[in-house]
Amino acid sequence: MLAVAKVVIPSFSSGGGGANSCVRDNHLFCADWVSRNWSGVLQPALTQHIALTLIAISIGSAISLVLSLAAHRRGWLERPVIIVTGILFTIPSLALFQILVPSLGLTRANAEVALVSYTLLILFRNTLTGLREIPEEVREAARGMGMSQRQLLWRVELPLALPAIMAGLRIATVTVISLATVAAYVCNEGLGVPIFAGIQESVFKTEIIAAGALAIMLALASDALLVGIQRLLTPWARKHAV
C-alpha cells in the first residue's frame, strides 16, 4: 500500500486536478481514493476479514480434529462424515448464507456457521489421511514401549500427521478468505463490504479492485505464514539421508 501511495501522490499533485479528480473522472483504479479511505474503510474491513477467517478456521479445525480422531478409531464414521461435509461443501455460498438468515439472522454468527461448514471437508479429509498414513510399526513400537492411548496420540500420531493437517489448513484458509468476501451479504463485515458497495455504485470500481486485491494479498500472506509455521513445527520432514 505504501509503495502505491509513494508513486501516485506526486503525480496527483503535479496534475493539480484537485483531491477527487480521479474519482470524478472515474478512473478504473483511483489510488487517491484508496489512500483517503484506507483508515476509514479498507483497514477496518481487512481487520474484520482476518477475524472472520481466524474464527472460522479455529472452530472448523476443532470440529474436524474431533471428527477425524473419532473416524480414525472407528473407521465406519468416515463415510457419513464425508457425505455430510461433502454436501455442505457443495452448497453455493450465497445460497448457504441466505438459507441461514431465518434461524441466525443477519449476524456474524450466520457468516461463521457458513464459513466453518466449508472448512470441514478439507480439514477432516486431510487430518484423517495424515493419521492413517502413520506407519503401523511406529504405533506398534509406541504401544510396546508402554505409551498410553493419549500419549500415543499427542506424542506420536498428531506430530506425524502435522504435515497433512497443515496442508489442509492452508487450503481451508485460502478458501475461507475468498468465501468470507461473500459473508458481507449477511453481516456488515469484511472485505466484502467495499466490494458490495462497489457493485451497487455500478460505475466506480476502485473499491472492488482495492478490496479484492487486499483479499488476494491476505490469502498469499496467510499461506506463506502457514508454510513458515509448518517448517518450524516439522523440521524432521525436510531431513533426508546424508
Next chain:
Amino acid sequence: MFGYDFFTPGRDLPLETADTAHNQGPSAFAQAAELELRSVSKRYPGQSAAAISDLSLTVPAGEVCVLVGPSGSGKTTAMRLINRMVSLSSGDILLGGRSVLQRNPRDLRREIGYVIQQIGLFPHLTVGENIATVPRLLGWDKPRTTARVEQLLELIDLPPAEMRDRYPAQLSGGQRQRVGVARALAADPPLMLMDEPFGAIDPINRARLQDEFLSLQAKVRKTIVFVTHDIDEAIKMGDRIAILRSGGVLAQYDTPAEILTRPADDFVAEFVGADRALKRLSLATLADIDLIAPNGLRPNNARLPLDSTVRDALSMLLTGGGAPLTVVHPDDRVAGLVTIDLVAALLKDDSAPAANGAAPDPGRAVQAPPGAVSDPDGAVQAHPLDEDPSA
C-alpha cells in the same frame, strides 16, 4: 533375582551419572530377570485352532532364548504374550518370579525392551529423543536421561555428538536398527523382546549386526526372547532354542548343540535341515577341539586362525584336497593341525548316542523319542521362508 523389584521410584540405577557414563562393566547394568512361561495358551475367538497350545519354558536370567518355527507356529504371538501386547487365554507368565498378569500392561511394557523387525523409530524425533522415549515415560529427570542417551549411543558405536540430533531418515538401515536396540535398552530393562530384529537387513550387514549384538549382549547380559524364522540365526544367537510347530506347540527346547545333535522328532530334524551336522560344526571353533600335534605330518601352506569355526576349517580342508591345515594363534605360533578325519571323528562321537544305535545319517531324521508327537505336515511347514502374518 526372584522378587527383583524393577524401577522402584526414586531408586538410582548405578549407571545414570554423567561422569561415569562410559567404561562401565556388565555389573553396571540392572540385573536380568528369569522368565517363565507356565502352560501358556492363546486362542483367538472364532478360530478353531489354538495359536499357542500349552507352552511351558523357562529362560534363565541373562540368556538368549530364540523362538523359531515355520509360519503359523505362533512364535511372534508367544513373544507378544509376554509384554501383554496379546492377552493370554490361559496359563501364566512370570518375570522375575512375578506374574505379568498382576501388572498394569503399560508399566510392564516400560520394563521390557521391545525391538520389532521394522524397528518403528519415530520419524519426527531425533535419535536422542527416540532413545529417551521410555526414560521420559518413566519421568526421569533431564540430566539422567541425557547421560543415559549418551552412554547408549557409545555402546552401539554411534558418536553421540554427531548422531544424537539426527533424524531416523538420515540414518542407514544398520544404524536405525542399532538405534532401535539402544531405545529398547534405554531404561535398562531386565528383559528384551526382539521380533526378527535383523529380518529386513541384507545378509552381509545382518551377519555384522548379529556379531555386534552378541558382543553387546556379552556386556549387558539381558534376558532376551528373540524371534526368528531362520534356523541359522537361531543357532548363532541362541543360548537356547525353542522350536515351535503349527498351533504353537513346543517341539523342542534345548541348546543349539543338543537340537542339532539330538533332534526330538522328525519335525525338528526336518526344520533344522539335512545339513545339521555341518551346522553343528559352526558352533565350535578350532580352539574348542583337540588339534593334532604337528610332529611327523607335513602340512601344506594353508594356515587358519585358531578362532575359525570347525565348519570353515572343513570347507578349507575340502577345497585343499584333504591335506591337513596348520592352525595358528593370533601371533602366528602354530597351535596344531586339523584334518578331515579329525572333524569326522568329532561328529561321530557327538551323534552316536543321539541315533540310539542307528548309523548317524544327517540326511535322515532320527527316531522320535516316546511321547513326542510327530507332525504329518512337518515336511510342508519346514520351509521357514516367510513370517506368519497373523502373528
